[in-house]
Structures are given as C-alpha cells and as structure tokens.
Amino acid sequence: MPQPEKKLDPAQSPQAWFGCELRHRRKQEGLSARQLGHLVQVSDDVILAVEKGRYPSCQQALALQLDTVLDTGGVFARAWPMAFGSDADKKRADADKHDERPVKAPKPVADGRILSRDTSAPLIGSPVPVDRRSFLQASGLAALVPTDLVQLVSPTTPAQQPQTIRAQDIDQVLGIANGISRWDNSFGGGGMVRDVSSRAMQWAAGLLYADCSDVLRPDLFAAVARLGIVVGASAFDALAHDDARRTWRFAAECAEEAGDWHLRAKTYSFLARQAVWVGEPDEGLTHAEKGLVRSDRLTATERAMLHTARARAFAKMKDVQNTLAAVGQADDAFADRNAAEDPLWMAYYDEAQHAGDTAHALFDLAVLAGQDPGKAGQRFALAVQGHDPAFRRSRAISRTKLAALTMAKGDPRQAARIGHDALDEVGRLTSRRAVDDLRQLGRFAGAHPKVQDATDLRERIAATVRA
Known part of the structure; x- marks a missing residue:
C-alpha cells in the first residue's frame, strides 16, 4: 500500500518554501516526480528531495530548467539565491566529503555539456575495450530500457553558468x-x-x-x-x-x-508565418505589420521578407487583390536588395528563398481561390533549382509544394515524378512541416484514383508518414 505523502511546511526554511512551491507547480501540471525529472534531466529522487527541502544544493541551472518546463515566469530562478545561493557550494563540498564510495558517474564537463547528454570523459573504472556484444551481455546494458540508458549518461549536476x-x-x-x-x-x-x-x-x-x-x-x-x-x-x-x-x-x-530593429523584424516575420500556418491569417497579418513598423530602419531584404508574410496571410483569406499587391511589394523591395547591408544571418534570404516564400502565397491563391497556378509553379521551380544543399529542408518543401500544385492543377503523372523526388529528400529530414506538406500531396493524389502513378505516390507517402 503506498505511503501517504508527507505534508510540507513552507515556513520551515527557504529550502522548504522552494520545495513546497515545486510540488505545487508539478502537481498543477499533472506530472509525477519521475516525469518532471525526465524533462529536466535529473532523477525523480532529486525532485522529491528538493520538494522535501533535503537536497543539499539545488543548482541555479536546475532552477532555470524548472521555470522553463513548468512555465512559472521565473519563480524558481528568483527564489534560488534566497534558498540555495549563499551556502550551496559549501553544502555540496561537505556532501562530497562524506561519500567515500568510488565515483562511477561521468566527470563534469564545464563547457558545452548543455548541448548533449554525451560526455567526452570516460567513466572512471570503465573496463578496457572488449568485444562489444559480449560486454553488453556481461554488463547487463542490453537489458536496460531506454529511460535507464538516458539516466546513465545524463549529467549528475547541471553545468555552472558564469556569474x-x-x-x-x-x-x-x-x-x-x-x-x-x-x-x-x-x-x-x-x-x-x-x-x-x-x-x-x-x-x-x-x-x-x-x-x-x-x-x-x-x-x-x-x-x-x-x-x-x-x-x-x-x-x-x-x-x-x-x-x-x-x-x-x-x-x-x-x-x-x-x-535591434533587424532582430525584431525577423521575430515578427516568424510569428506571422506561424499564425498563417495554424489557420490564423488575421493574426499573421498583424504580426507582419508590426514587423514593418519603422520600415525605414530595415534593409530592403527584410522588407521583402515581411511583405511576403503579408502576402501569405492575405492568400489564406482568399483575398486575391491584396495578395498580388503584397507579392508585388515584396518583389519591388527584393529588387532593391543590397546583401552587404543585411545582417549576416539574413544571408539565407536569397533569390531561391524569395521565390519559394512568394510561391507559397500564390499556391494558396491557385488552390483556394481558383487563380492561375502558373506563376506559383514557376517560382517553386526556381526555388528548387536555386536552393543550396545546406538548405535541404527548404528545397524539399518547395519541391513537395510544386508536386502538390501540379497534382491539383496539372498533369498527375508529372506531379508523381516530382513527388517521388521530394520524398527522397524529405525522408532524410526530421521536419514535421515537410511531412505535413507530404500529407497534402497525398490528399491531392487521392483525387486521381485511376492514375496508377498517383496511386503509387500516395501509397509511398502513406508508408513514409507512418515510418
């Protein structure tokens, strides 16, 4: 029979208040200690010890992770100096002195460890390399479930951030x-x-x-x-x-x-694109226009990027006139582009990117509003041809949309050939956006049940999406 949960007293100490607040927030999110620990990369024992006010040194980085996962608005980061900041290092040192057992955890790595669960340092006491299969059998690693393996290679303490x-x-x-x-x-x-x-x-x-x-x-x-x-x-x-x-x-x-007006503009461009993607084009238009505030402070390339976002919002609204006007404004701005004026991170927005982004707006006009698909098809083709291999996802998405446009408005056999090329590329990505576009292509292919090429493509898409 499970033991009743210990009642916590937040007034006992700053650590007790911190732990009580953590338990309250965790339960509010419907998470077990194990689930929360997995999300912040510590064991459930650590979570429970912090909640009971018994963990010797909750690190500041863990407090920040808890804030992020539990969406607290920074409660734990603000409370950390009061609860742990003054004596955390001393308590950790004392705890280390009292533990005379051989260390079996990876050595802490000060730089770059947040980017991976790996550690470049070998485990202390690890055996000399032997036959891998026999080692797995003898050590019992083969019997561990994935969660155990994650815990095995997870850092025991978060990396220290600079003061x-x-x-x-x-x-x-x-x-x-x-x-x-x-x-x-x-x-x-x-x-x-x-x-x-x-x-x-x-x-x-x-x-x-x-x-x-x-x-x-x-x-x-x-x-x-x-x-x-x-x-x-x-x-x-x-x-x-x-x-x-x-x-x-x-x-x-x-x-x-x-x-920084350039970073601000880029942020609102992304917010606009996402709002359009999730079916909120009016909100997307608002974000794009926020980005264009004080457009005199932006480069021509950035203005083209934001006008393209406006075009995509108008297209989802089936507003043909304003879509075409926004595409024209984007084209005019891009014609004035001087790459030397752009921030280095805007280098991605070249001719291929501009062609692909504006083609998305024209695609929606063709599919949703019955407009001529020719201009969208031409721009998608330019994007496919122009994208550097470093932008494989953008090229794959443009190719998929070109196949979908051709399947919906042109020759389904030609569309199938393009679609198979797109599948070859998407299969090497982890992009759910690209997969979503494949699903749309599959739906369009389903409108041609008597065309074997379209049926074959649809079946391959279905198999790829399931994989």
Whole structure:
C-alpha cells in the first residue's frame, strides 16, 4: 500500500518554501516526480528531495530548467539565491566529503555539456575495450530500457553558468545559434536538433540573470534574441507551436531590450508565418505589420521578407487583390536588395528563398481561390533549382509544394515524378512541416484514383508518414 505523502511546511526554511512551491507547480501540471525529472534531466529522487527541502544544493541551472518546463515566469530562478545561493557550494563540498564510495558517474564537463547528454570523459573504472556484444551481455546494458540508458549518461549536476558576462560568453551564444540554424536547415527541427535547441535556450536565458556591464548588455540581449529566433524556428518545424510562439515572444522582448530593429523584424516575420500556418491569417497579418513598423530602419531584404508574410496571410483569406499587391511589394523591395547591408544571418534570404516564400502565397491563391497556378509553379521551380544543399529542408518543401500544385492543377503523372523526388529528400529530414506538406500531396493524389502513378505516390507517402 503506498505511503501517504508527507505534508510540507513552507515556513520551515527557504529550502522548504522552494520545495513546497515545486510540488505545487508539478502537481498543477499533472506530472509525477519521475516525469518532471525526465524533462529536466535529473532523477525523480532529486525532485522529491528538493520538494522535501533535503537536497543539499539545488543548482541555479536546475532552477532555470524548472521555470522553463513548468512555465512559472521565473519563480524558481528568483527564489534560488534566497534558498540555495549563499551556502550551496559549501553544502555540496561537505556532501562530497562524506561519500567515500568510488565515483562511477561521468566527470563534469564545464563547457558545452548543455548541448548533449554525451560526455567526452570516460567513466572512471570503465573496463578496457572488449568485444562489444559480449560486454553488453556481461554488463547487463542490453537489458536496460531506454529511460535507464538516458539516466546513465545524463549529467549528475547541471553545468555552472558564469556569474559575470564576458564577451566570449556572448560569442558562444551566437556560435551556438549559427550551429543550430545550420542543423535545422539541413536536418529539420525534430530529433536531436530539437533537444539541443531547447537546452541551449535554457542556458542562454539563464545568462540574463548574471552580472553584465552596460557596454555588453545590448550585445547579450541581441545574442539571446538571435538564439531565440532559431530555437523558435526549430520548434515550429517540429510543430511544437506553443513552444515556438513563447520562444519568439521572448526573443522579441530581448530584441527590443537590445534596440535591434533587424532582430525584431525577423521575430515578427516568424510569428506571422506561424499564425498563417495554424489557420490564423488575421493574426499573421498583424504580426507582419508590426514587423514593418519603422520600415525605414530595415534593409530592403527584410522588407521583402515581411511583405511576403503579408502576402501569405492575405492568400489564406482568399483575398486575391491584396495578395498580388503584397507579392508585388515584396518583389519591388527584393529588387532593391543590397546583401552587404543585411545582417549576416539574413544571408539565407536569397533569390531561391524569395521565390519559394512568394510561391507559397500564390499556391494558396491557385488552390483556394481558383487563380492561375502558373506563376506559383514557376517560382517553386526556381526555388528548387536555386536552393543550396545546406538548405535541404527548404528545397524539399518547395519541391513537395510544386508536386502538390501540379497534382491539383496539372498533369498527375508529372506531379508523381516530382513527388517521388521530394520524398527522397524529405525522408532524410526530421521536419514535421515537410511531412505535413507530404500529407497534402497525398490528399491531392487521392483525387486521381485511376492514375496508377498517383496511386503509387500516395501509397509511398502513406508508408513514409507512418515510418
């Protein structure tokens, strides 16, 4: 019979208040201690010990993770200095002294560990390399379930964040943002990219609590905004819409704090695209127009990007006139583009990207409002031809939309050939957006039951989506 849960007294100590609040928030979210521990990468024993006020040193990074997972608005980060900040290091050192057992956990790695569950340091006392199969059998690793394996390689304590921000800390945030952006474009926003992105965002948000000079402060907020943009994009690609929206709004606030109009515009562009995607084109239009506030401070490329977002919103509303006008404004702005004026991270918005983004608006006009599909088809073809291999996802999505447009408005056999090429590319991605576009192509193919090529494509799409 399960033991009754111990009643907590928040007035007993700052640690007890912290633990009582954690239990309240956890139960409010309907999470068990094990489930919450898995989300923040600690054991359920740690969660329960913190709740009972018995954990010797809840690390600040764990407090930040709890805030993020439980969406507290920063309650635990603000309470951490009172509950643990003054003597946490001393308590941890004392606890270590009293434990004379051999250490069997991975050595802590100070830099970069938030990006992976791996550790470059070998386990102390690990056997000399032997035959892998016999080692697995002898050690019992083969019998462990995946959750056990995750716990086995998870850090026992979160990495320490800097107390004072230096220029190299800001450079690290920007470097990680650039890396995630590359991975996201190459592989999609799911899988490991999603996991890495979430951890990096938690780390970067924690830097805002550290001491920072007035000189570095705008750069810090700009770097965190930049990371927030790419992390939100990764969540969007995984169709984690609430996470994406929350991260972009946070990024917009950071961009405002930094006084960076370019980052602000990019954030609102993404918010607009997501709103259109989830069927809220009016909200998408509002976001796009917010991004265009003080457009004189934006580059021509950024104006083209935001007018394209307006076009996509109008198209979902089946507003032909305003869609075509917005596409024209986007084209005019892009014609004035001077890449040397753009921030480095805007380099992705080249001819292929512009063609593909405007083609999405024209696609909706063709499918939803019966307009000529020719212009959309031409632009999707330009995007497919022009996208660099580094932007595999964008190329795959444009190819899929071209196949869907051809299937709906043209020759289904030609559409099937294009669709198979798109499937070859999408199969190497973890993009749920790309998969969603495949489903649309499959539905269009279903309108041609007597065309064997279309039927074959539909069956292959179904098999791919199930896999």
